[in-house]
Structure formats: structure tokens, C-alpha cells
Amino acid sequence: MVRLQDKNGAVCIPFKVQPRSSRSSFSGEFQGSIKVNLKAPPVDDAANTECRKLIAKIMGVPPSRVRIVAGHASRTKKIGIEGIKLAEAMEKLRDILPDVEFSS
Secondary structure, X not given: OEEOXXXXXXXEEEEEEEOOOOOOEEEEEEOOEEEEEOOOOOOOOHHHHHHHHHHHHHHOOOHHHEEXXXXXXXXXXXXXXXXXXXXXXXXXXXXXXXXXOEEO
């Protein structure tokens, strides 16, 4: 189960990032986080930038509204998304990951 939080007007979601994958996509749940595969390598902030853009696209917000709250240099990250409500974020995640359970 993946737990989403509403903190200071931003929806915070835990992610487990796998850089250097064959394609960029969301692939399910891993230890309470959403697993995201990224084509970009973890060099010169490329993977973090790609991660933010992919999440922004799914959530329907500009990449500038998506920030890494914790884990900037780690594969385990907490991402904050501004400009979206918790229920709306949960609904969008359920659309792309129907087999994953989400809670708040």
C-alpha cells in the first residue's frame, strides 16, 4: 500500500526510482512506494529531471510544480506536487496503476 500525504498544500508521494531502464514508465508498488523506471542515467540530475517531468505529465501539472522533497541523491524519493488535491492525485494514480492500493 502506498500512502499519500497532504503537506503544506502539496501532495507528497513516495517513489522508488530505477534509472537506466529501457523505457520511462510507472511499474507498480515496491515496499510502500511507487516504482518508476527512467531511461535517464543518474548523472547531472538527468534522472531527477526526467522523474519530475514524468510525474508532472501524469498529474496534469507543469514540471515546476513538482519537486523532490527528500532523497535528491537517492533512489528512494519523496515527491511533492503542488496545484493538485489529494483525492485527484489518488484518482490519477489509480488510473495508471489499478493493482496498487493507495491510502491517505
